[in-house]
Amino acid sequence: MTASSKLFKFACRKSELRLDITLQCGQSFRWREVNPGEWRGMIGNRVWTLSQDDSHVICQQHPLGQDSPTSQGGKSKRTNSKNNSRSHPAASRTKANEGEKNTETFLSDEKTEVLMNDYFQLDVPLGKMYALWSKADKNFASVSPQFPGVRMLNQDPVENVFSFICSSNNNIQRITMLVDRLCKLYGSPVATVDGTTWNSFPRVTSLAESGVEETLREHGFGYRAKFISKSAQMIQEKGGEEWLFNLRTLPYEECHAQLVTLNGIGAKVSDCICLMSMGHLGAIPVDTHVFQIAVRDYLPHLRSCKTVTDKVYKEIANHFRQVFGEYAGWAHSVLFSADLKKFDGLKNDESEEKNQKRKKKKC
DNA sequence: ACCCGACCTGCTAT
C-alpha cells in the first residue's frame, strides 16, 4: 500500500552488528522501532527502515517527499525552506555521497552499500575486537556475550553536538523527545512514511536565530534552551558548520578542548562528540553510569568520591584506555549498554528463571 | 585544584 521503496540487503552477522542495541543504546536519538525488529530513522538526509536476520541487514529506502500525494493539506507552522539549500552534513562529509543530489529518487545499491558501510563503520572487525577485549579484561569477557554487535555509529557532528547538549542531567526517553521536538521546530520535512513526516536535523544557522531560547523553553527544554541557542551562535561566530566539521582533522586533545569552549558542553559531552562524530575511538565519556561501572568493576578506591572531578574523570578514562587500547571508546559502549536498565531483558541469567518460577508459584 | 549548589522537566519509587 505504501509508495514504492527500494530494498538493499547486505551480508552481516549479528556478532558484527546488532541493530536493536546499537540504535537504542543512547548514541543516536533518532531511531524508532516501528515494528518488532524494524527500525526507522535517517541517514544522510534520507529515511531508512532497517531490519536484520541471522546473516543479513535489510535496508528499505523511502522516497523523498510525500508517500501519499493527496495528503498535502497540512498547515506547516514553519517555513524553513531555506534549510533545504544544502545536503545533509553527514552526506556531504562522506566520500559515499560526494556528488549526491537530493533530487534523485533513490540512492543506487552501490551508494547505499557505501553509505551503510560508512554509517555503521563496518570495516571495524567487531567480532575480533570483542575477542581481544575479552582477553584483556575478565569483566568484559563475562558481560559481552549478552551484548554482541554493539557498534559506534559514525554520526553527523551537528546532530551529535545539539543532541548531547540535550542529554545533560536527563534520561534517554526525554532526550529522544527533545531531539524530536528540535527537528519538528527547526528542521525541514524530508519524507513522509506511513503518515509520519520525518524532518531533517536543524541547520546551525536556524538554531542561531534570535528567539530560539525562548521558543525552546516554551517547549520543555529547560535550562538547555540557552545552551543550544548560545552554542549555535558561538559556532556561527567561529565559522559555522564548516568549523565544526574541520574539528575532525584535529588530534583528540585539541578537538576535545575546542568543543568544551561551547556553552553546555563539558568534558563528558565533549567526549561523546569526539567518540561519535569526530572519529576519536579512544574517547571515554565518563557519566554516572560509567562512574558506577568503574567503581564497581575496576577502580573500587574511587567509591568515596562524591562527585566526578576532573582528576577522577581522567583517571577513569585513562584506565579504560589502558585496558582496552585504541578502540577503548567502543569497548566502553558495550559495557555502558550492558548497564542500561532498558536492556535488562537481553540478560538471560538466573534472575529470569527465578521470575518464571515466581510466576509459576503464583499460578 | 577542588567542591558546591542551582538548574528545567518528567518519570519512578516509596
Next chain:
DNA sequence: AATAGCAGGTCGG
C-alpha cells in the same frame, strides 16, 4: 496522593 530522587551534566562562585 504527594514528594523526594534521579536521569548518559554543566556552569558560576
